Amino acid sequence: MTHLLPPFAAGFALSAALIVAIGAQNLFVLRQGLRGEHVGALVLFFGLSDALLIAAGVGGVGGVGAFLSAAPQLTTILALGGAAFLAWYGIAALRRTASPGAVSVGAAGALSLGRAVATGAAFTFLNPHVYLDTVLLMGTAGSAQPEALRPAFVLGAASASFAWFAALGYGARLLQPVFTRPAAWRVLDACVGIVMLSLAASLAAGALLR
Template sequence: MIPSYFAGLGASLGLIVAIGAQNAFVLRQGIRREWVLPVVLVCMASDAVLIFAGVAGIGAVVQGAPVLLRVIRWIGVAFLAAYGFFAAKRALRPGSLRAAESGANGTLWAALGTTLALTWLNPHVYLDTLVLLGSLANAQGEGRWTFGVGAATASALWFPLLGYGARALSGFFARPAAWRVLDAFVAVLMVSLAALLAFGA
């Protein structure tokens, strides 16, 4: 059982510890110290639901519904492109830390909505969790649920580390230029991800 747990932990960390739309948003919220706990909890809960659904065998259903994945894909393209556009708009407009914050989501519901969209409108999350992790889990036989717990643990460790660890960068981001660089990076990342979704797989 212990090998299955660590196999799940390692596999999941390998998938989530990467620069992506969701991680970039959590990082930004952490730097701003705005709604970090709710955002982190939504990320952790979403991953857990998807991972255990994959362990339960839902991945096979997803693979058999390519139309659904295509719909999610194009909604995701539109959302990522729009998010990238607004990040680019902030990056091109000089201002203070407060000004940088003013162009972003300020309310709890807006932050949660963005978190949910960045998570659930990304078709790759279904392939990573439901299909890939689900397949790896079911290859563990009786240890598949232990594998799932290990995979969910990875999210429970990573997102708080990212969200609250980002606070160490808040001093650096007290400078307007630093926010412009971050927003420029986020803009390029989001538009690139949108292009990959649109013209990739």
């Protein structure tokens, strides 16, 4: 059993290092955690999505890389679609900063479970960086492990993803006293809007200049 610990730890450490960076998924989970909306479902969805993508990369990173290389148009379309979605979400966040009725935990306009999961799916599968981190980078690192140890690597990487999203979503409740003030929500939404628009611009520029 102890021989499984090094690949598990390697997967956990690499996944944790990649996922902690500020990104669209993290900000979405944080906001939903502050509102107390569908946190468990989103943690499960994001964790399972990462696990499946990492497992796909570890199991066949060469095939995935070859497919992406052979279909640059698909990568461009994916990037532009992701950029459009991020820009829409970023503009919506900035608009909330000027709307007094949309800046409290109990405000109207809460997302339904289906819409929350659909939004999470868009943040995940319309973002080429997700594939770069999970399928290609994690897949390359995992496939370098001996075949018998690869499941432990995937389990470690998936564990880091679940742990992070759970900590972010449920830990956000500790900040709820701060977010009883509308000004705090305006600051958060302003940050979300700026990050989303920056990510959108980066995706679009990368796709058009490729």
